[in-house]
Amino acid sequence: MxxxxxxxxxxxxxxxxxxxxxxxxxxxxxxxxxxxxxxxxxxxxxxxxxxxxxxxxxxxxxxxxxxxxxxxxxxxxxxxxxxxxxxxxxxxxxxxxxxxxxxxxxxxxxxxxxxxxxxxxxxxxxxxxxxxxxxxxxxxxxxxxxxxxxxxxxxxxxxxxxxxxxxxxxxxxxxxxxxxxxxxxxxxxxxxxxxCTLPGASKPGFTLPENExxxxxxxxxxxxxxxxxxxxxxxxxxxxxxxxxxxxxxxxxxxxxxxxxxxxxxxxxxxxxxxxxxxxxxxxxxxxxxxxxxxxxxxxxxxxxxxxxxxxxxxxxxxxxxAPATSPAWQPGIAVQPARKLVSAAPLAATEEPADIGAAPASDLVRAALQAVATAMRNAEPELTDLDSRTGDGDLGASMVRGAEAIETLPRNASQSAGSLLAALGNALRRAIAGSSGPFYAVALMRTGRRLDEARNPGARDWAEAFEMAVASVGELGGAKPGDRTMLDALHPAADALLHGLDAGLSPRKALSKAVQACAEGVDATTRMHPRLGRAAYLGERAIGSPDAGAAAVLVWMRALEKAVTRS
CATH class of the missing domain: 3.40.50.10440 (Dihydroxyacetone kinase; domain 1)
Incomplete structure (x- = not known):
């Protein structure tokens, strides 16, 4: 040992x-x-x-x-x-x-x-x-x-x-x-x-099964x-x-x-x-x-x-x-209170809760797609944990499961419009996911929601532009750019492919398929990139050979969206 x-x-x-x-x-x-x-x-x-x-x-x-x-x-x-x-x-x-x-x-x-x-x-x-x-x-x-x-x-x-x-x-x-x-x-x-294992010993003093x-x-x-x-x-x-x-x-x-x-x-x-x-x-x-x-x-x-x-x-x-005492290891005992102290943060300004008047067709489609994303994220937890453990701290799979839980518990009254639904989800992910993933997805979804709410009846072009704005927000927040071996290396080519596909006259479904294909190619490209941001940057050349976990997570939910839209 x-x-x-x-x-x-x-x-x-x-x-x-x-x-x-x-x-x-x-x-x-x-x-x-x-x-x-x-x-x-x-x-x-x-x-x-x-x-x-x-x-x-x-x-x-x-x-x-x-x-x-x-x-x-x-x-x-x-x-x-x-x-x-x-x-x-x-x-x-x-x-x-x-x-x-x-x-x-x-x-x-x-x-x-x-x-x-x-x-x-x-x-x-x-x-x-x-x-x-x-x-x-x-x-x-x-x-x-x-x-x-x-x-x-x-x-x-x-x-x-x-x-x-x-x-x-x-x-x-x-x-x-x-x-x-x-x-x-x-x-x-x-x-x-x-x-425990004694210094110089080759194995622990006894063995204990994992479940005992x-x-x-x-x-x-x-x-x-x-x-x-x-x-x-x-x-x-x-x-x-x-x-x-x-x-x-x-x-x-x-x-x-x-x-x-x-x-x-x-x-x-x-x-x-x-x-x-x-x-x-x-x-x-x-x-x-x-x-x-x-x-x-x-x-x-x-x-x-x-x-x-x-x-x-x-x-x-x-x-x-x-009594007073001083030594390298001694710490004074803590006088504990009879009960745990809890305080509340200052409440946000009161806002009127939207009535549950039933979902519009667009937000129904978004909700179904998000449910598909949640299921895909749960299923991908072992794979994402493994990828993140190779070059990071191994918490991405668990973070995505918490994101799935946030999707599944989103209140019905958030779905009056696609924009309000995504904005509400951004806030839910902000609270549910710790680390870097939560802020990135939260700001992207909130910016997407604002862009969609600007359009009375958002069409495919509005969605593509909202996606492009969301991708830009991730780069602004984290300071990354394509080629740094981050989730942007999956998001950026996907957003470009979606817009270019629509501009070329492809149907929304075919344009989305092109976006997913570009996303997959971007994930594959990260296996050959030298990391310049995030925990993987600390590994240098040792990170090469495995795809970036954050980029792989993007591909998981992009594929889930593609399947959900194809079935609709």
Whole structure:
């Protein structure tokens, strides 16, 4: 599997060197993979040190949380491997003063053994050390007793609480007690859509069918507690929230914090959808969500999926979460409102709605033709998506389907005339289609509608001139011209052929057929053009060989129009 690394044996050290190089407030121990604060006071004046760590691959944890009001130091093992007791002991020695240290340990055997041994060695040197074990994985509640659950992403919130308590000057026993009580009020559960791949490995750690997900996974690339069918984000989120709320015994009115955590390969778009669903599920249960975090906080390399953490709050715990803190990865929690805020745009000036007096014959023909276009666009969605993916962002097929939906839902009272129908469709497409296609088609249709409304009974010549004006409007709006490898390379020859065919005495149907033929030739020509505008321009010569997707979409609806007119 492709990774941006040098040597798999050196990824951890090089990663830590990179973190420290771009974070002036951090320092790296010379002989151990340990990141510490660079501004530590003299030993005698140091508050309680808060240390955490574990295997690497969970970035930004753990080094990302080293800073004022958070961790004093972080110990990094190899990927998904506990650090050695020597590394942990070095971190304790480097950061502790007479006040001692609190070690925050996720509940895995290797971490408990090595952090525990280091703590015992430090105590023999006279350093007071307390251990806080985080076991927040509620997915294991029917498998093992609570004390044997795994530690997951909720550990990040314990980092913050312990770090804030230490910053306030609490003793090592008090910091540990506060952190333990918070850990007991914490629950986390995750869902994975696939496996992660370790640096240097040739394949992911496990295989997962496209229609299944892993529920209750850990953070080391291992499989979950159960495998279930893939369902919607809302349904998966409800499963996680229901389990968490039940395990934590959350009752009506309980105060909670929510952490929406990505596992490494989950986009912010997906996390926002999950966050939306989580807040809705919690509000439905009448729970008071007082703080929210969303993003990659404790990952599993490049695993697609997420975890949700809930923490019961009281005034003290909330104050510790809100206390000032600075580190490379920490972001303050967001105070959410009880309900989503919605605002309305300023209304347009009121216009009289046309009465539904029945469609004129011309607009009936236009509506039938547009329905044929809508059907053709739906059928062409896979082809257009594929073409657009080769040289663009792959969204054209979906955009054309949204355009088809706009056509199909156009109100009947828009069809008093062909011009008003097309103008109404232009406005509908403007709202329905994002990206560049929406504005292009909207301005073209609105200009076409205005031109047709200027003629009392528009004939073939009026339609051809309106089409020519529409094509010109696309070039004006986007700044393109024929030969730039855009939709204009299909539109321009089609408009010319339509006018020239009518001028040569061809019937409207034969002139339209000539226009469609010219359109097809224009699309074919784009396969040999060097792109000068749009996303394809970024590919240069690599775009040659495939037709322009926007031009291909024009040919789809031109052919649909030709068939509809031929049948009329």
């Amino acid at each position: 492709k990774k941006l690394i040098n040597d798999p044996r050196h990824v951890v050290r090089e990663m830590l060197e990179g973190i420290v190089d771009i974070s002036p407030a951090l320092a790296l121990l010379e002989d151990e993979n340990v990141v510490v604060r660079a501004d530590l006071p003299e030993q005698a004046a140091r508050p309680v040190a808060v240390l955490s760590g574990g295997g690497s691959g969970h970035e930004p944890a753990h080094a990302g949380y080293v800073g004022d009001g958070l961790l004093t130091g972080a110990i990094a093992g190899d990927v998904f491997t506990s650090p050695s007791s020597d590394a942990v002991l070095s971190a304790i020695r480097a950061t502790s003063g007479p006040a001692g240290a609190v070690l925050i340990v996720k509940n895995y055997t290797g971490d408990r053994l090595n952090f525990g041994l280091a703590a015992e060695l430090a105590r023999t040197e006279g350093i007071p050390v307390e251990i806080v074990v985080v076991a927040d994985d509620v997915a294991l509640r029917d498998v093992v007793e609570p004390a044997r659950r795994r530690g997951l992403a909720g550990t990040v919130l314990i980092h913050k609480i312990a770090g804030a308590a230490a910053r306030k000057g609490h003793s090592v026993q008090e910091v540990a007690s506060i952190a333990r009580e918070a850990s007991a009020a914490l629950g986390t559960m995750g869902v994975a859509l696939g496996a 997900v892993e529920l209750g996974l850990g953070i080391h690339g291992e499989q979950g507690v159960s495998r279930s069918p893939l369902s919607s984000a809302d349904e998966l989120t409800e499963t996680l929230i229901a389990t968490l709320a039940d395990d934590l015994g959350l009752k009506d009115g309980a105060r909670i914090a929510l952490l929406v955590n990505g596992l490494g390969a989950t986009t912010p778009l997906e996390l926002a959808i999950v966050g939306r669903a989580a807040l809705a599920a919690l509000r439905q249960r009448r729970l008071q969500v007082e703080r929210v975090w969303s993003g990659n906080y404790l990952t599993a390399l490049d695993m697609p999926g997420c975890s949700l953490s809930l923490l019961r709050l009281d005034d003290e715990r909330l104050a510790l979460l809100d």
